[in-house]
Amino acid sequence: MMGEKMLHNQITAQIIAIGDELLIGQTINTNAAWLGEQLNAIGIKVHRSLVISDNRDEIIKALNEASAQSHIIIMTGGLGPTKDDITKHTLCSYFNSELVINEDVLARITEFFERRGLPMLEVNRLQATVPKDCTVIHNFRGTASGMWFERGDRVFISMPGVPYEMKGMMEDEVFGKLAAFYKRPVIRHRTILTTGVGESFLANQLSDWEKMLEERSIALAYLPSPGMVKLRMSSYNEAGRDVEADFNACETELHRLVGEHVYGYDKDTLQEIIGSLLKQQSATLSLAESCTGGTLSRLITSVPGSSEYYLGGTVTYANEMKVRFLGVPRTLIETHGAVSSEVALAMAEGARAHFGSDWAISTTGIAGPGGGTDTKPVGLIYVAVAGPGGSLCIELRLGKRRDNNMDMAAFAGLNLLRKEILKQKAEF
């Protein structure tokens, strides 16, 4: 009965992350983002996410608030073996329960330590205790078990804060249990990724287009991040409407308006798009990095299977290494300086020749915060691409933040390569 009633309402979830380390900023709460994304995909809307300290009163207050607001309350953290971890005891008292040894869990923990040849300590044995009236959520990646409590149409879930363990438990058990417990409306998203223009410019170009979305009950969000703006369309439509057809119609119109700035969809990354393009062409890539210091290479190799098209790269930080590994003429560096379009082009062409790849990207610049001059300020970066049809270089004038400059230059390099591959495809 409950399931049927629920069908017509949005199922809401609230995340409560417990841990002083999150509040004082020593750990970033990546769990909340992951949970939000995964729950959303199965039609459960996270409407609130909270971080509180390892403190009994705070936990109980948060549980009281949350149970009045949300169907599903997901807690992460505070289940470790050490004294500052008090979530389990607090849940036990919140649900008027008592801790008992769970033999399954004890056997698993014992085996966990035996397999690793580690001694099992009393604190680990105590991890096998759980509140009597919860359902244990098994943790096959660590020693802290999760807990599932039901109270009417509310579900309370507690899991460890270690992302790898929590994600494993959600995937092994929790998503399935939630899907069985609640019937859910359909939520769909489509995100279009743009680069090269700002949020205000897009909003201005797209004001009529936004009306088109409204007519179709599609919500729109602009999500700017360094170097890009994501446009996310969301439809919470439950009834018979063909959401995909609506998305397609809106997307076609968007392409007409600002298509030159669109580079991908949803979770596409430039490195994955480039990987697909290179695989289609059976083409190979090499890298010649200076100021990006390995950033481009890490991005390219983060894609599983990148060894199919990525031959390798150099990080030539010292000028001499640009000469030795890439064959950049020493006179070119002396005449124009290492930070110049001439050297960027020679690096990309040198990488292409030395690695024997079809394509190459190079970067050279002043990442900062020090090292700038009047004529070559911090943030001046040259990015070049060499390919079968020749090479070209762009100049970036970025800010003073080292990490940001490295990331933005790497992003620009990937996008330049993407455009050059597409241009070449169009020509042949």
Place this chain on the structure above:
Amino acid sequence: MMGEKMLHNQITAQIIAIGDELLIGQTINTNAAWLGEQLNAIGIKVHRSLVISDNRDEIIKALNEASAQSHIIIMTGGLGPTKDDITKHTLCSYFNSELVINEDVLARITEFFERRGLPMLEVNRLQATVPKDCTVIHNFRGTASGMWFERGDRVFISMPGVPYEMKGMMEDEVFGKLAAFYKRPVIRHRTILTTGVGESFLANQLSDWEKMLEERSIALAYLPSPGMVKLRMSSYNEAGRDVEADFNACETELHRLVGEHVYGYDKDTLQEIIGSLLKQQSATLSLAESCTGGTLSRLITSVPGSSEYYLGGTVTYANEMKVRFLGVPRTLIETHGAVSSEVALAMAEGARAHFGSDWAISTTGIAGPGGGTDTKPVGLIYVAVAGPGGSLCIELRLGKRRDNNMDMAAFAGLNLLRKEILKQKAEF
């Protein structure tokens, strides 16, 4: 008067991040971690951090709750020029205020667009409106102004969600204004960084040591993250106690107990520690990466001034490139396979010779998720260091997650280099 009363109480802050993109997980709330850390450093304790959607009712409910719980309420997000950004209008109604054009802000926005040669749109002009009775927090990095409201001993602050803009506004104005508004007790932290042992092992070794901390009113937290456990000591002591002396005594005892596993303090990173050690020795470093794919190089170059000691590196993904760029004998790869201690050692020694550096780190392994065999499974990684006194290699057997394997192997490489440099120092 309020200031004096406050002196004896903890000043508490609450962070309210506003934005659907945070709840559905498209953006990770790094702002909360940064704010927590910075506020903590000036003696303000963040006791709660909340994320809610761009929804008027949710914002007002959160403000009502927060103002009953916390002295300082810091809001981030929802101030952009687009329709989904409603924070400013909601604050205006919450404080019974009205929006008026602020001429200073208008002038700054106009100048912002003129300087960049961009057209100024009506939506940007509207960004110059602020609630009549707030103090404007100027934003010198973007077009959305911040707002500061006072209600008795409560302060409400609203800033844009773009991290770079928010951080700039905090540093330019807000920290100073908060320090002037509230007197604060002293909170100090010292964090000791360990690697090579787990949380349970440490907790067991340190149970007596924890009593020593308790006697000195020092709170302890274990903060595990991949490859390391941080031990954070916190003292909220207001009175005359010499907190630094207490920290020093506890640290000495900790070194006696588990000193071999300690690699640094507070915000030290292995790449910074290595940078300092290399600079002390006037020594240089090169890298020969395979399975870490540029991760080590990015870490090393993320340290400003790393060009003093880092000559460069290669990412030799294809076997042929290990031969060509590092002089690894082809027969060695054929006999032992590219993933072997022999090849790892030859890569490190080859990098040292080809770059002419004092030290070199190499990595070769199967990062996954594919590519494993029975004898060489996914997660098998060799990490080698070559230096003035010879070279050595360690074998890692990690999991199946590509990004994690790349990060853990890079961490292991940095730690191996650190230990080898220290060993060499001790010998001479």
